[in-house]
Each structure stands twice: as structure tokens, then as C-alpha cells.
Amino acid sequence: MNQTTKNVRELTVAYIGGGSRGWAWGFMKDLALDSEICGTVRLYDIDREAAERNRIIGEKISAHPDTASRWAYKVSNSLQEALTGADFVVISILPGTFDEMESDVHLPERLGIWQPVGDTVGAGGFMRAMRTIPMFVTIGEAIRDYAPEAWVINYTNPMSLCVRTLYEVFPEIRAFGCCHEVFGTQKLLCSMLKTEEGIDGVKRQDLYTTVTGINHFTWLTSATWQGRDLFPLYARFVEKYAESGYDEGGDDNWMNSHFNCAQRVKFDLFRRYGVIAAAGDRHLAEFVAPWYTRNPETVRKWKFSLTPVSWRKQDLKERLQMSEDLVSGKKEITLNGSGEEGHLLLKALLGLGDMVSNVNIPNRGQIPNLPLGAVVETNALFGLNRIDPVYAGPVPASILPLITRHVLNQENTLTAALRCDRKLGLTTFLNDPQLSGVTPADGEKLFNEMLENQRAYLPVKWFE
Amino acid sequence: MNQTTKNVRELTVAYIGGGSRGWAWGFMKDLALDSEICGTVRLYDIDREAAERNRIIGEKISAHPDTASRWAYKVSNSLQEALTGADFVVISILPGTFDEMESDVHLPERLGIWQPVGDTVGAGGFMRAMRTIPMFVTIGEAIRDYAPEAWVINYTNPMSLCVRTLYEVFPEIRAFGCCHEVFGTQKLLCSMLKTEEGIDGVKRQDLYTTVTGINHFTWLTSATWQGRDLFPLYARFVEKYAESGYDEGGDDNWMNSHFNCAQRVKFDLFRRYGVIAAAGDRHLAEFVAPWYTRNPETVRKWKFSLTPVSWRKQDLKERLQMSEDLVSGKKEITLNGSGEEGHLLLKALLGLGDMVSNVNIPNRGQIPNLPLGAVVETNALFGLNRIDPVYAGPVPASILPLITRHVLNQENTLTAALRCDRKLGLTTFLNDPQLSGVTPADGEKLFNEMLENQRAYLPVKWFE
Amino acid sequence: MNQTTKNVRELTVAYIGGGSRGWAWGFMKDLALDSEICGTVRLYDIDREAAERNRIIGEKISAHPDTASRWAYKVSNSLQEALTGADFVVISILPGTFDEMESDVHLPERLGIWQPVGDTVGAGGFMRAMRTIPMFVTIGEAIRDYAPEAWVINYTNPMSLCVRTLYEVFPEIRAFGCCHEVFGTQKLLCSMLKTEEGIDGVKRQDLYTTVTGINHFTWLTSATWQGRDLFPLYARFVEKYAESGYDEGGDDNWMNSHFNCAQRVKFDLFRRYGVIAAAGDRHLAEFVAPWYTRNPETVRKWKFSLTPVSWRKQDLKERLQMSEDLVSGKKEITLNGSGEEGHLLLKALLGLGDMVSNVNIPNRGQIPNLPLGAVVETNALFGLNRIDPVYAGPVPASILPLITRHVLNQENTLTAALRCDRKLGLTTFLNDPQLSGVTPADGEKLFNEMLENQRAYLPVKWFE
Amino acid sequence: MNQTTKNVRELTVAYIGGGSRGWAWGFMKDLALDSEICGTVRLYDIDREAAERNRIIGEKISAHPDTASRWAYKVSNSLQEALTGADFVVISILPGTFDEMESDVHLPERLGIWQPVGDTVGAGGFMRAMRTIPMFVTIGEAIRDYAPEAWVINYTNPMSLCVRTLYEVFPEIRAFGCCHEVFGTQKLLCSMLKTEEGIDGVKRQDLYTTVTGINHFTWLTSATWQGRDLFPLYARFVEKYAESGYDEGGDDNWMNSHFNCAQRVKFDLFRRYGVIAAAGDRHLAEFVAPWYTRNPETVRKWKFSLTPVSWRKQDLKERLQMSEDLVSGKKEITLNGSGEEGHLLLKALLGLGDMVSNVNIPNRGQIPNLPLGAVVETNALFGLNRIDPVYAGPVPASILPLITRHVLNQENTLTAALRCDRKLGLTTFLNDPQLSGVTPADGEKLFNEMLENQRAYLPVKWFE
Numbered sequence A, B, C, D: 001m002n003q004t005t006k007n008v009r010e011l012t013v014a015y016i017g018g019g020s021r022g023w024a025w026g027f028m029k030d031l032a033l034d035s036e037i038c039g040t041v042r043l044y045d046i047d048r049e050a051a052e053r054n055r056i057i058g059e060k061i062s063a064h065p066d067t068a069s070r071w072a073y074k075v076s077n078s079l080q081e082a083l084t085g086a087d088f089v090v091i092s093i094l095p096g097t098f099d100e101m102e103s104d105v106h107l108p109e110r111l112g113i114w115q116p117v118g119d120t121v122g123a124g125g126f127m128r129a130m131r132t133i134p135m136f137v138t139i140g141e142a143i144r145d146y147a148p149e150a151w152v153i154n155y156t157n158p159m160s161l162c163v164r165t166l167y168e169v170f171p172e173i174r175a176f177g178c179c180h181e182v183f184g185t186q187k188l189l190c191s192m193l194k195t196e197e198g199i200d201g202v203k204r205q206d207l208y209t210t211v212t213g214i215n216h217f218t219w220l221t222s223a224t225w226q227g228r229d230l231f232p233l234y235a236r237f238v239e240k241y242a243e244s245g246y247d248e249g250g251d252d253n254w255m256n257s258h259f260n261c262a263q264r265v266k267f268d269l270f271r272r273y274g275v276i277a278a279a280g281d282r283h284l285a286e287f288v289a290p291w292y293t294r295n296p297e298t299v300r301k302w303k304f305s306l307t308p309v310s311w312r313k314q315d316l317k318e319r320l321q322m323s324e325d326l327v328s329g330k331k332e333i334t335l336n337g338s339g340e341e342g343h344l345l346l347k348a349l350l351g352l353g354d355m356v357s358n359v360n361i362p363n364r365g366q367i368p369n370l371p372l373g374a375v376v377e378t379n380a381l382f383g384l385n386r387i388d389p390v391y392a393g394p395v396p397a398s399i400l401p402l403i404t405r406h407v408l409n410q411e412n413t414l415t416a417a418l419r420c421d422r423k424l425g426l427t428t429f430l431n432d433p434q435l436s437g438v439t440p441a442d443g444e445k446l447f448n449e450m451l452e453n454q455r456a457y458l459p460v461k462w463f464e
Helices: A020-034 A048-063 A080-083 A098-111 A122-146 A157-167 A181-198 A231-241 A264-273 A279-285 A296-301 A309-328 A342-349 A401-418 A422-430 A440-452 B024-030 B048-063 B079-083 B097-113 B122-148 B161-171 B181-197 B229-240 B264-273 B283-286 B295-302 B310-328 B342-349 B402-419 B422-430 B441-451 C024-032 C048-063 C077-085 C098-111 C122-146 C159-169 C183-198 C231-241 C264-273 C281-287 C296-301 C309-328 C341-351 C402-417 C423-432 C440-453 D020-032 D046-065 D080-081 D098-112 D122-146 D161-169 D182-198 D229-239 D264-273 D281-287 D297-299 D309-328 D342-349 D399-418 D423-430 D440-453
Strands: A011-017 A037-043 A072-077 A088-092 A151-153 A174-177 A207-213 A216-227 A356-363 A375-383 A386-389 B011-017 B039-046 B071-075 B088-091 B153-156 B173-175 B209-212 B217-225 B355-362 B375-383 B387-388 C011-017 C039-044 C071-075 C090-091 C151-154 C174-177 C205-212 C217-225 C354-363 C377-383 C386-389 D011-017 D037-045 D071-075 D088-091 D151-154 D173-176 D208-216 D215-224 D355-362 D375-382 D386-389
Touching: A011 A020, A011 A080, A011 A151, A020 A037, A020 A048, A020 A072, A020 A088, A020 A342, A020 B048, A020 D098, A037 A048, A037 A080, A048 A072, A048 A309, A080 A122, A088 A122, A088 A342, A098 A122, A098 A309, A098 C048, A122 A157, A122 A401, A122 A422, A122 A440, A151 A157, A151 A342, A157 A174, A157 A356, A157 A375, A157 A401, A174 A375, A181 A207, A181 A216, A181 A231, A216 A231, A216 A279, A216 A401, A231 A264, A264 A279, A279 D264, A309 B079, A309 B209, A342 A356, A342 A375, A375 B375, A401 A422, A401 D399, A422 A440, A422 D264, B011 B024, B011 B079, B024 B039, B024 B048, B024 B088, B024 D071, B039 B048, B039 B079, B048 B071, B048 B209, B048 B310, B071 C423, B079 B122, B088 B342, B097 B122, B097 B283, B097 B310, B097 B441, B122 B402, B122 B422, B122 B441, B153 B161, B153 B342, B161 B173, B161 B355, B161 B375, B161 B402, B161 D229, B173 B375, B181 B209, B181 B217, B181 B229, B209 B402, B217 B229, B217 B283, B217 B402, B229 B264, B264 B283, B264 C423, B342 B355, B342 B375, B355 B387, B402 B422, B402 C402, B422 B441, B422 C264, C011 C024, C011 C077, C024 C039, C024 C048, C024 C071, C024 C341, C039 C077, C048 C071, C048 C309, C077 C122, C090 C122, C090 C341, C098 C122, C098 C309, C098 C440, C122 C159, C122 C402, C122 C440, C151 C296, C151 C341, C159 C174, C159 C354, C159 C377, C159 C402, C174 C377, C183 C205, C183 C217, C183 C231, C205 C402, C217 C231, C217 C281, C217 C402, C231 C264, C264 C281, C264 C354, C309 D229, C341 C354, C341 C377, C354 C386, C354 D161, C377 D375, C402 C423, C423 C440, C440 D423, D011 D080, D020 D037, D020 D046, D020 D071, D020 D342, D037 D046, D037 D080, D046 D071, D046 D309, D080 D122, D088 D122, D088 D342, D098 D122, D098 D309, D122 D161, D122 D399, D122 D423, D122 D440, D151 D342, D161 D173, D161 D355, D161 D375, D161 D399, D182 D208, D182 D215, D182 D229, D208 D399, D215 D229, D215 D281, D215 D399, D229 D264, D264 D281, D342 D355, D342 D375, D355 D386, D399 D423, D423 D440
Parallel strands: A011 A037, A011 A088, A037 A072, A088 A151, A151 A174, B011 B039, B011 B088, B039 B071, B088 B153, B153 B173, C011 C039, C011 C090, C039 C071, C090 C151, C151 C174, D011 D037, D011 D088, D037 D071, D088 D151, D151 D173
Antiparallel strands: A174 A356, A207 A216, A207 A375, A356 A375, A375 A386, B173 B355, B209 B217, B209 B375, B355 B375, B375 B387, C174 C354, C205 C217, C205 C377, C354 C377, C377 C386, D173 D355, D208 D215, D208 D375, D355 D375, D375 D386
16 A cells, blocks of 8 residues: 555666576566666676676667667666665575585485486585575575565576575565476477467466466466367377477477477376476476386476586686677667567556466465465566456365475475574475485485585585 | 366356346346356246346347347256256345344344344344355255256355355355455446546456455455556545545446445545555445444444435335336346356356456455455456356455454354354344444343344254 | 462562552462461562562561461562562463553443443443553563463453453463452342241352353353252242332442442343343443433442542542551551452462352363363362362353343454554444444544553554 | 364274274274273275184273273274264275285386385386375275365375375365375484484474475474474584494384394485485485496395385284284283374374374475475374464475376376376376386386286276
């Protein structure tokens, strides 16, 4: 009721992080292409140089002839400077470096734990959380102190825990997490309509899907298009492609271009549980018992891939080169939309058009059989200064144990990180389904080593 | 997940009641004007003749040159016949006659209880519930037995208790209640934009309002238009017109045409509680202590009216004459929309366009500080075979005691009606705010007489 | 799990208040008569002299030949001094003076509001809360800072709000409220066994009663003695004495010696609601519509009394004289037990014997249909460092609206007091059942005057 | 409130099952030794001959010179006959024979799954549930129809699911489950006091323990004796014996005489989670990842044993021989108490002395972070016609994921059994921690075979 109306032509956006480039550039282009909102983007990164480069690129985007709005770019010297007076805060940081991620992803392989991504759950996701949560404590406290009324969009993984940490630190925060993984499955349904029914041109926005679960382990409990329930069709589709996989329907979002899968994991989960899993197979496989990731051969059989961190390192080099080239003018800016919805949600929050989208926020009852307060992913209705979750109903009983397990683990992961509690950390680490075959002794050794490998990013209390 | 796709060109709608004419005609016209859906309406009324007349009128509507779709009309001989195979059920009955309503509304006057409407809460609403609930038990059981998958729209008052009874009898029912009272307040906000800001042409559908509470005691906790929070403007508007009342902004919905008010009750409630009450003043005044209804002079001072049942009787005669004239052809059918949303919600449930609207359904957590299962009114997202309530947040603390009191009373009213429990009935009757000044002895005498006055419509168990 | 074992021979008890004398002396005597525990009582009162007198009396009690244990008495100069290192804190303060209470109790009489006690709910209870809550904020913060691990026993009224305030200020506090009102009704049941069945010698501790509700509006949903359900007997008992009242069974607890009633209110409530109300009629009558308190004649008819504050003033004088005489030695200390249970609960918390007793603590689900966090009164199992509420089940539907109304009002009363919110204060004040017949204008005038009358004890913010 | 007082000298107890002899004899002896209650025990068993033998033994017990009360024994021909008019129902059945149990326990060994008991969770517990649940549906329906007011004590495993099924079939049932496993851990604490502190003669009833969790996976969150917190002592005790195990402290209850363990699992769980696991190690080991049961060597290392079903078969033979000998008079009845509490709880329910004991009943909020309705084990206060659970508080976060996993699995196990749902059954079976290392294909094969092995006891619907 104490809503204030903002001037949509003079907005202030604080962009925290962005060193990973891709997200920042896409977001800046999305802003540039939208004629309804203008303002200033303040770039803050612990790597100040990266922020400077992004500023230059941002200004080039602003100067592009196809640009539809006016955005200024400034580099901030501190969180306080970036946040004070901000209307929106975007968080997209890389916690640590790919060296730490190398430990997250590859060290567990010695115990037969193969992780396709390693940034959400499992051994890798747990360790990433240990170093990320303290960073989000810092960010959350800064928002509480300098921008308590701002809307905060998070893109960083582990998504659920990042958002959860912000609410732990500052319960009144207006934060939410955005992730495009659900979009990929919506596009798969569009592809299905095309290949199975010859219906062309359906866009994911034309569907209605009831989204439920937690980030990267999200599920659709209903999916309809123009008055048609898509579940019966999907059931036939799954039976047809369960063994061979379905290749054409891959996610064409640029972010996932190297990350294709043949949907076999998704199809197998549907056969078992009767609900549509709605994330890339690489993510989904990490949330269940190691059925799909027992070893690299099994992964190949299920037709998805293990992303080596060496690839990420190489990819980063290329993106840094791209950054250089854009800054130096060697390469031209191309102005195209990212396919992300962040700027649309931002506009909805400004009152420029209500919209329904999936979002990661604390459970207020939108999923009545998951714990209140846990960060869940469901649809919400976005409007002026409002994100009202849409009731998703109870998680279907068949998948409830799978999701609840991670929700409870994540809560303990948060506590372990906040308290630097090695005992709770270890039992939580061992309780992940991917580690269920590991002996306690092996698990403890791995835990200690992985923790040691990221010592530089952890509170000293861990090692006292 | 066991959703089925219906043929939208061959729908079956069972219309229960409709003797009150107005609603039925409006609904039939709305169907006729919509080109996307066709089918058959089965008319069932305990007054078979009334159903026959409505059939003839329905057929005339179908034959009207401006009609955009094809609807057939049939009279059913029994609930079973009407319901079997129905896709939708519309319930719009008059429980008893206006003789019983005369007792409801006017008998309590002898104790200084003046009721503007008398059909929802208070002495009259309670008694109406006693005779209506058994009817809804019958209807609910018939739906359970003959049309368990149908979507059921209720228009009958007392709304909350009618819907609540259906869910009590058949918990899996797909029932919801529709009421236009909120629309009136939305229109008031549009009028405000015009008179205070000179902004013309805003339609209620252009606003977004967060609806919460129970039917006829509904509140808006947010109201926005094009990125603008309307609360500050409303606060000024209220101060300006609190004493004089605001006349032009009256509700122009036909149902309320004789029922205008000057919004003074609504404005006074805003000053006291800081939330926008969203129903006609006649209804609102019945839910609180008798501040606005102490006597007819007080009512006049607050600029709304007590609708005498004699007026309703005269009005019914005119509508019956109108019915005669339409049947005989003495009067022509005019084909205009009713302003109601029922047919749009029906279409949304068929998958022909998602929409957000306010609706009366059991609380699943959309209002976390009201009891689960109580029938509440909030926004919901309507889609194919889905009504997903939108999280309304907790009822503001200032009005929570006012609403909760009625929610708990209504639950006891239901129990008293189902069990014919005179003891629980009496304590519940006496607990209504309108009766708070009555002595137990006077109250008991009134209770017994009012019950006696509708003996013909009550289970014999009451009198054993 | 971080429980510590205390040395029961060297306890430290901080006694806050005690100026009202009666409670303090009874408590000191109860300690003296118990051989199992010893230690030091630190007396702190804003009236230092009163504390000094109590010290002298305490030392005389300690010196009494029948004393079974050794307790030292010290006067503390500050809350900090009293609390630091305390194992237990006893709070028994008089908020303001009887001049303020005179305003609480008698000013509303001009609007026809007659209050038998005026310290819990109603106009008087509300106003008492306004000045008491800030005092409990101070005490709660001091406990948080200086004795966070101590067990805190409150005896001050309004009980529910005092305890609720402590938990609001310091959610981890180990506080509970003790009240003997339920004992009186248990004794009434014993009297009933004697007069109706000729069973002599039954003590209230021999019964088992399921206690539910809120302080002073507490109810018994079961009552048994030696395998016998006492409800059928009570039903007959009520019918027998409903009109005449029952005089012999009065509460013989000294605190209530001048406060007798003939149980007619209690009996009438049983007839209406089917549940045993378990507090003195003077308290019970204040919680419902003014059926029993319409005017002094009505009160007499129902055979209880309105306690004038002039009586309290006179009584205080006599107690002060008694204090003088005890201090000077003019009167001898008599060493008898108070009948209260406080010291027994204290012993249970020390691990010296588990016991079940009724207690006021936040609702953790012991009453599933009242809001979580509200302070409710139910049985609890007391043991070493533990107060585990016993599940009382849902409040019976018949009385749920009556209790819930006060629970919600009390929550708003707390908020109004904490924020000095005149608007919320007024609507909450007017929502009390005792004020339901008052016009808003009269109510507001009374509200403002009553607030003004206790200006000296209120935060200045109220008057800015 | 509709409590009735029973004549404690003319009670009727329906004993369903009892073919397993031990329980029945112990219960009959406990009754015989108690002078306060008398009546008739009706024996019903699908093996009528077994019931007849028990009748003869019961009569011999009644005729024993040390018998303190008079109990008659009758054999009933049907559930209806046994139940009609019963005050209490005792259920202690063997679901199927030891042939089916052989499949439950030993078939999974081929996949490396070693089960010490195999009757609660894991592959064996799941399969036992499949055949037991339909039996409890039958019993529950019979109680609903013939003895709806009776108190029902269940001793059959899987305990949680048996009690849960009764409430599913007949929600108003007054059923609870009794299990002595917690007693063993309480006795361990007494042994600890003796060996570590030299305190002799402490009985388990002298302790107070806060019990939480689910049957056979129960935990103590507090344990005190005479004002002393036993956790610090237990922590030292655990460190002392974690490696060697603690042998003297074994459970001396006759039921467990061959089932001793050295508490190493219990101690290891304490080290990891900080809470005292309160069941035999054989049970505890089945609830967690296969840390303690990887293979028979691991089991030996942890110092507990795998009970082969061949042993059970031999033991049954001996008990049948014993039965023969008692019936023929070859052996004399010895009249000693069983150490169980069943008859004491029965007396408490009759109003002959309140008591606090651990019990398995649906969660009404006694454990606020487990799902409502799930059958949990906590303390409860037993009194006349009352079992009021004592609030246990939230399950500690460290063990919450472990317990919740089984609670959710058990709910799905129930659904799978009621619907004969092979798909849900399989995913639930695979979700048990003991099966986490199994591939889906191997798991499915095992599932099908195990189901086939007990075909005679399953609804035909499973095989259609």
C-alpha cells in the first residue's frame, strides 16, 4: 500500500557482477531495444576492469542506430555507490573462478561421481554454495542498507540458495530469481506440436504451463495450447522417442547452444513419474539417484553431455577476446534480443503491462506441500510493484520425495554455510542423491579436499 | 492431469434455476453474442413453467439476427436429466419466495435491526442460509452423481455459503462463485480518474486490483492503472467526498441500477482501515457493527437505501410481465451484453484465452491468514480446466478481525444448517455484528419466529 | 540440547515488581516452605522503597522457625543488576497506579459500559495494555541483554499481551504466564462432586482437565476424575443451579476472597456453548457481548460484582499498612502456602519433578485453529529446561468465534501500542464486544480521553 | 465431550491375531497381574486353531494362583463377532508367513542389499506393506462398522503404515501403535548412568526423554534424570565406546534377547547428527544409506546382526512346541510381567491413572515440520478416553531430511498398496535409501519377483 510510482524514463539499475559477459550484454541489448524505459545502469564488479569494459560496450550499444531507448552506463566503485538510489538490482556474479569450479566438477569423479554441470546440487553444487552464500550475505546486507525498496533480480547459481540467502539476510527484500531452463521445455512442446501434429509457428508464450518445483528441477503439471491439453500428446511423443531421443527439438536459446541433449532423461522421468520435467537433461540428471550419470558411457547412452570445466575456461577466453574486440571496435555490436524475460519482468514491476512468468521466490503457500520459506519456482503474476505467486497446487506425490529431499538439503546447506559448520556440512553433502553410493570415509575425505580447494573464497572460520 | 479437451462447438450447459429471469436472460444473451462457443442449454427449474418461458426466450435470442453463435434450449424434467453429460452447470436459484425474504429482512426491524439487503449475513442472511443450504446439498449431491467433471458456476446468495456447501457435499467439485460487486468499485476508480484527473475512457478491465476477503465484504489491497498506484489518489478522493458522498460515480451495472449509493460507507471504511472496501455500501454496511444502519435516518445520512421486499415483489411482477411479453412477442428481444463475466470465465476454462478475475472458491492458501477451506474471494488465473488462485497475501491486520468473524460464523452457520442444530444456530445468529446489541432473550424469540416463518423450506428435523 | 544443569541450592531469582505485595509475599513463603531449593531473591521495583520493605519481609520469612530452606534477599538498583546471572525472573508489576485504573474501569460507564475487572479486555483492558506494553518492551529487552537463558514467569495483567510482548521483543525468550483462574473452576468441580455426589476430599490436582483458550477466557473441553467423565454430571449441575446460582462452591483462594460469584455466567455459557468456561464470572463476562453487564442491575441478577477501583485503593492502603506492620514487627509473619503453583513450575524446570499445568505461552500448534504465535492457555508438561505444550485439539466450533475475536484484537492492540498508532488503536478498541453498542463518535471521544488520562505512562509519540 | 465411562470390571478386549504367541501370552499375563481391571478377551485369528490354543493358555493364566484379576477367554468366529461391543481392540498379526518374509529379507541380497530385519522399510519393509495394508483395510473397515468407539492398539509391523492405514480407512478411529524399541535406548541411558557414574538402580521410567520421529527411526532430543541433562554424559559415553561398542548395556527385554547389538550404529549416528537415535541398531541401520549394511562383514564390524528368516522359522517351531506344551500341561505357566506398557495405556484410557508414554499416532502438529496426518512417534499424555500428543518441537534440521524421506515414501507406499499401482510402487521402492545404489532395471526385476513371491496375499488387481 506504500507503493510509489517510478519515473520510467529515469530508472536506475545497479548491475552487480557481469564479468561473465554473456548475461550482461544480452541484458543491455534487451534494454536498448525497448522503447518504453530509459535510465542509467551502474556497473559494479569486484573486477573493476571488467565493469569498465562492459561500460564501453554498453555505451556502444546505446550508440547503435537501432537502439530504441536511452541508457547511460556508469562504473561504480563500491556496492554502496552502485546501490544507493537504485530502482532495480541485477545480480549475475561468477562465484570464484573456473579453478574452483574445476574442483567442484572434476574432483568427485575419482569416487565415480560424474556431474554434467556441477553448479546446483551434488558435490559441486554444494561446494559452490559454500563460497557463494557468504557473497550473497554481503550483497543482501548492502541492499538492506542502501536499496531496501529496490527490486532485485538474481541470475547467479545455485539459484535457489542465492535467493534464499538474500531473504535470510533481509526478509523484507524484494528479490526474485530468473532462469530460462523452463523455456527450453516449453519450446520442446512447440517442436512436438510441429513434428507430431504439423502445427507450425507456435511460440512458447502461446502455451500455458503450470510450473512447480525448484530451480533446475522444475516440473510442468499442466501444459495447454489453445484449449488443448498437451499431456496426452506428450505421452505419445515420449513413447515414440524414449529410446532414440529427440534431437531436433533441442533448446535453441543461445545460452544453451553447446549444451544440447536428446531429452532422453526428461522422457524417462515422464515415464516413471507421469509429470513433465522442465529443465535441461544435464541439470535434471543431477537431482536424482545416479541412474543417468553412473559413468561417462551411461551419460552418452542417455544422450547428453558432461561439460568439462576446461571447455568453460576456453569459452571464457573467447568471450574475453570478444570483449576486447568489441571494446576496441574490431568487432561490431549486433543488436538482437536475448530471449530472456528479465527486462519484461522489470517493466511489469513498473506497471507497464502485467505478465505471468515462472520465477524463484520463497514459498508463501503457492506449493502447499513444500516448506514455507523455501525458495521454489512457480508461475507468478507480475504487476506494478507486485509479484503475486499463482497457486501451483501440491507437488504430485510421485515426485514429492525427490523435490523435498533437495529442499531440505538446501536449507541445511544454507545453515552450514552461514555457521561454517563442518559437521552439518558433511552430513548434508553425503545426503545428496549423487553421493548415496559413497562410503562416509571416502565422502569425508572428498569433502575436506574440496573445501580446501576453495579456501581463498571461504570465511576463515571454516579452518579454525 | 486427466484433463480432457471439450468440443467448444457442442457444449452442454445445465442452467439450474433462472426463475429470477434477469440473470438467465443476460447469460443467454452473452452466449448468443459470442461466436466462439456453441451448444445446448438445458433449463431446469422447480417451477417448470418458468423454465419453459426461458426456453422460448432463449430460442428467440438464438433467432435474433445479431446472434453470433448457435445455442439450442431444452427444458429438463429433473436435475439428473439436466446434469447428465453437462460440461457446465450454472446455478442461479431463488431460495424460497419473497415472502420468506420479507421475514428475513423486516422482522428484525422490531429489534432495531435494519437490513439494506438481508441476503448474505445478519439475521436475514442467516435465515436465508438455513433454507438455501439444504437446496445446495441436493444440487451438490446431484452434481456428484451425474456431472462430477462439470465446471459449476454459482450466482446464488448467500454466495460464500452456497459454494461452501457444494464443497462440503462433494469435495472434488469444480465449483466457483461469480459476483459483480467488485466490478462496481473498479468502475468507481475509473470515475475517480475521470473526475479528479480528467482521464477519460479508462475501463475497469484496464485496472489491476488485488482482491481479498469474502463475498460482499471484499477489499482491494492494491489498485493500479498504467504503472500508477491509485491508493494515494483514492485517499485524496475519499477526503474530498467523505462527507458529501460521491454520486456520479455510481455503479451503472443494470443489476444495481435501483441500488445506487453515494459511497459514503466505503469512504468511511477507508478512513478507518486504510483499505478499499469493494462492494456496494448496502452490502458493506451489513458486515460491521450497526454504525451505518442504526435506524432509517442513519441510513439516509450515509446515503444508501434499505431495499424493501415490497419493492422486490413489485419488481418481480414487472419482470414476469416482461417475460410474458417476450414470450408472446409483444416485446422484442434486445441483444446487449450483460457486463457479467460468466461466459468469459467459461471460455477461459475451455482454453479459449486465459484471464484473471475475482472468484469465490475455497481458500487453499491464497489468503494465508484465513482458515483453509473457507470460501474466499480473490483473483484467480482461469485457463483450460484450471482455476489457479493468485496469492493475495495476508488480509491486512486492521480488517482481519472483521472478516474472520464472518468466516467463522459462516462455518458455524453451515454446521447448524446441516445438523438442524438450534443451539449452535442461535449462538451463531447472536454472534453476528448486527445483533450485538440484542439481548439473548429477544434474540432467541426472533430466531424462533424467523425459523418458523420459513418452515415450508426447512428440513422437518428443525421442528422435532 | 544445550541444556545446562543448575545448582538447585544456589539459585538466583530476579523479582521484578512486587509492589502489589500480595503476590510477592505468597511467592516468598512458597519458596521458604520448600526444602528442595535455595538461593537468592533479587528484588527490583521502580519504587525502591517497596522493594526494601519486601526485602525485610523476605528476611523475616527466612528467619521464621518453620522455614524449610535458606533464601537470601537483596534489593537491586537496576534491571541490569537484578537480571545479570539470574536463573529465574518473576514479573509482577502494577502498570501505573490505581488512578489510571480508575479511568480504565469507570470512565466507560458513561457510555453504559460496566466492567467488573477492567484489566484484560474491553475499554479498560485495552488502555491498560497501552501503558503496560512499553514497560514489557523495556523488561523484555533487558532480559534479552542480561539474562537471555533465564526462565521468566509473568503474573502481570493483561497476561496474554504481557507474554506476547516479551516474545515480540525477544523471540528466544523462555517466558510463560501463570494464572490461578483455572484453579477456581477446578475447585468448583470438586465442590460439585461433594454436594451432588457426596464425594468429599477431592482436590483440584486429582482431576484432569483439558484447558484451552486464552487467559481469563479459558475453557475446559474435558474434565475427568478417577476414570469418570465429569461433563454429564456438570450438565445436570448446571441445570440445577443455572437460575439460583451456586454459592458454596466459590473460589476459596485468598486472592479471590472478595471476588466471589455464584457461577451463573459460567453456567449460562455452558448451556449456550456446551463447554466449561474456566475463569471467574467477573472475567468471563467481559469477553462476550454485554449480556451480563448491561447495567449494574443486570450484573447483580447474574450474581457477580463490579469491583470499584475505590475498593482497590482502600485495599492497597490496608496492604501497605500490613507491610508497615510486618516490617516494624508489629505483626508476625504467618507461614502458609499461597495455593499458587509458581514455585512448583520453577522446580519442574529445574528437573525436580515433571508436572502438567496450565500455562500461557505462544501457540506452537497446541491449539491448531488459533493463529500460531498468539499467546494461548493450555496444559503443558514441565520438565528440566522444558515446557512442552500438550495438544489441546481444535477449539470447539461453538466458542471459536468468541476466542478468535479477542486473539486478533490482542494482536492489533500490541501493534497499536508498539507503533503508538491511534487509528489502529481506535478501530481495535471499538471492535471489542463490550463496545459493540457504542457509536464511532462516542467511542472515539472516550478513546481519546482515556488515553489522555494515562499520558504520564505513555510514549510521547502518542501525543505528537 | 461424548465420553462414556466404562465399567472397568467388565471390559471386553478383542485380540486380533496373536498367532505369533509371544505378544499374546505377554499381554494376557500383564492383564492377569493387574488387579484393577477385569473382563473378557475375545480371541480372533484367521488360524482358528491358534486362537483356540491361546484361549486354553489364557484360561490357565487366569487359573494361576498368582493371578490378581479375573479374565475370561473366548474364541470368536469372525471379526464382526470379536469386535461388536469391544472396548479395546489389540492387533498383533503376522502378515503372511515366514516364506513371504524369506523373500522380503533374502531376495534383495543378490543386489547387495542386506537387511537386518526387513519388516519396516527397505525392499523387505515395502513388500511386507503391500500384503499387510490390505489386511488392515479389512480390519479398519470392520472396526468402523462394529466397534467405532473402541480404542485400538496395534503391535504389527510395519507399524507406521499399519496405523496410517487404519486412519485412512476410518479417520475417526481411536487407534495407536505401541512399540518397545524406545525403551531399549532408555535402558541404555540407565546402564550408562551405572557404568559411567556409578549410579545404580535407575529405571527407564525415572528418565524423561523427548521422543520424536517415526517408528524404528525414533530419536531423543532431550533426556534428563533428576534435574540432570544426560546429553553431555552421553556425548562422552559415545566417544568412549564409539569404536569398541558397548556390550553390557544391551536391551534385556525378552523380545530382543537374541537381537543384541553393541550400539555402534547408534553412537555413530550421534556423532554425525548430535541426536540420540532410539531404536535397536538393526532397525536404525535400515533407514539410512547402506553405510552399515554394505555386506555381512560391514554388519559384523558395526557389531549387530542380520536375522536370517531361517532362524525365525526355527524359533516359531519352538514357540509352537511351547504352545503345545502349555496347552497339554507338559509345561507350567510362569506368571511374569512382559515389560510392555500396553495394559498400562489401556488403564490410563479407562481413567485409572494418567501417564506419559511414546506412541504412534497421526501428526496433529506435535512435530510441526513433518506432514500433518503422517503417523509419527512422540510422547503423549494418556488419560480417560484421551491421547493428547505432547509437543515435541520441530525435528532437528540435521536429521529432518532422513526422516522426511521415509515419511513421504510411506505415504506413497500406502497409495501404491491401496491402488495396486505398480508404477508408483516401483518408484517408491527405488527411492528407499537401501536401494539407492541399484540400477532401475535391476530394481524393477527385483520388485516384480518379490511381488510375485507373495502373490497369494495380494489383491488380484496387481496382476491384471
